[in-house]
Amino acid sequence: MLNTPVVIHAEFLTALAESFAQDTFIKLTLGKYRGELAGLKNIYVRKVNIKGKPHLAFTSRFKTRDIVKNYPFEEGAARIAEELNQGFQHCTCFTLQKDLILDLQQGQGFRFRQAAPTSQTPVSDTHDKTKKRLISALDKPYLHALQITDAVGNVYKNAQDKYKQINQFINLLHPMISAISAGSLKQVVDMGSGKGYLTFALYDYLHHVMGSDTAVRGIEFRPDLVALCNEIAASSGFHKLDFVEGSIADYPATGIDMLIALHACDTATDDAICKGILAGAELIVVAPCCHKQIRREMSKVKQQPEIAALTDHGIFMERQAEMVTDALRSLILEYHGYKTKVFEFISDAHTPKNVLVVGTKATISPEHQEEVLKRIHAVKNFYGVNCHYLEKLVGL
Template identity: 30%
Template sequence: MKFSKEDILNIFKLNIENNSFIKAVFSNSKNTTEYKKINIKPLIIKGEIRIQFEQFKENKAFHSNLSVEETFNYLDNILDNFKQILIINSSEEIQILQNKKGFSVKNKKTDTKQVSLSHNKKKNYILEDNTPIPFLIKLGVMSNDGHVSKEKFNKFRQINRYLEFIEDTLKELQDKKLIDNSMKIVDFGCGKSYLTFALYHYLKNIKNMNIEIIGLDLKDDVIKHCNEIAKELEFTNLSFLKGDIKDFNSFKNVDMIFSLHACNNATDYSILKGLELGAKAILAVPCCQSEINQKIDKSKTTELKNSLSPFGNHGILQERFSSLATDALRALALELCGFNTKVMEFIDMEHTPKNILIKAIKGNISEEKLSEKKAEYDRYLKFLGVDPLIDTILKDYFLK
């Protein structure tokens, strides 16, 4: 049986108006279509039902929240553009296919649970609020009954965001057969070690892994305090050492290194040490990337004074450009060392301006791809017109 466009619109209207609608997916678009895929779902915003459209174009997602009336008008415009539509409601899946003769509809009974429509639904954290966690209590993030105060919630959120990155990294390492159920990890510049303790708790108490973790810092009092807490919490195989990154040699064959807010070139030395130790994963959140900015000031060939002079003519813009340029160079250099890299947001800007995370996982790179990356790297250095430290110290680790 063939269905008309009006019939399909009525299916949407029936599902949305009786509050059984959960989501719909438009796929297999026609060549003339601007968006290649569209997801829609209902939301409640300020007490009113809205339909959220998530539309994909060139690997980018565009979001809009429409009223029910606007939704029906928009659906009327886009129905002809997709050959396949899936509607999911609380009792069935409705598969809609379109060809030259019209639409066909196939129903399949399901038992899909209705999800919350709240646009501001509670975030599900790896470490939950109102659940006492000894290391968070000891560090003052939680009260004894497990409550996180308003003043400490940003720190609590940062810790959970960090663990989300660790969770993703762990899965990737295991999927690539780079680790099994044991890990050696170094945290360079651990400071007060909120994240180091969180890492130990997550891997040991939640994932039940065999782990050895060392936190390294230059401050005597910090190291002493952290070792005392680790002992009180009975976190065996977690220790804290005083020392410089460049001199660290307590581990061999490390699985992962983490560097949080290591200032300026300390991030570069953390990356270098990770390579020296054979790290399979390198996570770095850089800070105070001033080296390239200072060298651009003295460079006679940098494009910051030529084609990008609108940046170079203003100190604050050049400084911010240089910070991003530094981290882009680090990510590219790690790719030349045989890593797959991603640069992503660590936590929201409202909590700290130092929010870029460089994530590098050991991978395989073809000779052709390596050659392309090396050419890209050389062009980039020429464009910057500087001789950065990371180029000097990592050259020996570039794949040939």
């Protein structure tokens, strides 16, 4: 049955008020915006507790930023009605009992209907806890498409670790990206993007937290994952995010302002670092995986007596090879004018690959460069390393 917008809004708002009073309200979305406010795409509404009182939190999503405002319920409900009269053509209110849906029918006003509940699991309304995460689980279609959350933003139990990893990654990058001059990050490339968990989160952060118009690209050699990620990017409205099929070694080292490579196996990490160095990237971030090349080098020679006990056993040799490999990577980055840091990416409870090597573009004097080169040779000589693969790539 079709009614005028005023009647429909009243009926809808009554049902909304009942869900709020009965504590069955989960969230509300406003979409298909055709109004006059430039750049506005959607509005997402959820329930939060502020100083012990329930409020409605509105997240207005624009093309390059998000605006968040909180309202007491009555004021928030009035704003929902106002937004429906000023350009939004679709509204869905998710409750534990049913979905309440408004659709604008051309020339006939809004149609109000009810459907079976999308979810029967309540979303946390803790305001302070939500603010601590740069990547919220709510109103993120890509997280649902990647099977991190359900349709209303609840993180699946078996995806809790992945969600924590995503947020820790963004939290680690936040101060580094914030320190780069505004407008400098025009192109970000994720080498070996896989299923794109962190690529999507980085794009979300850059566009909706930092307000940047940065283009983000994922490089992945598996065509099925490339197709899947491009489909999710398109359905999420991430117009400056794309994924291309190919190898890290074959990707052109031009126009890259920030490069990330997480768990690229063995020397693929070196290929990625080389691309970043050659492009003069402002920021290079890698989480190395495997360290076979240097381990083979170290295994060819008899180690000095001082460290023999640390290399006689396979597990010790593996860990020593990891440290030597990443220490040399850090020094080679430093030689090429990068200020380097090496620290833990995430705890062992979530993934054993937990070292993050970060290079931030800086300047280096010829004297310091010569000192770094001596340190590189000293490490190689001590551990019996003939040549680090990254040295060959950069012509060191």
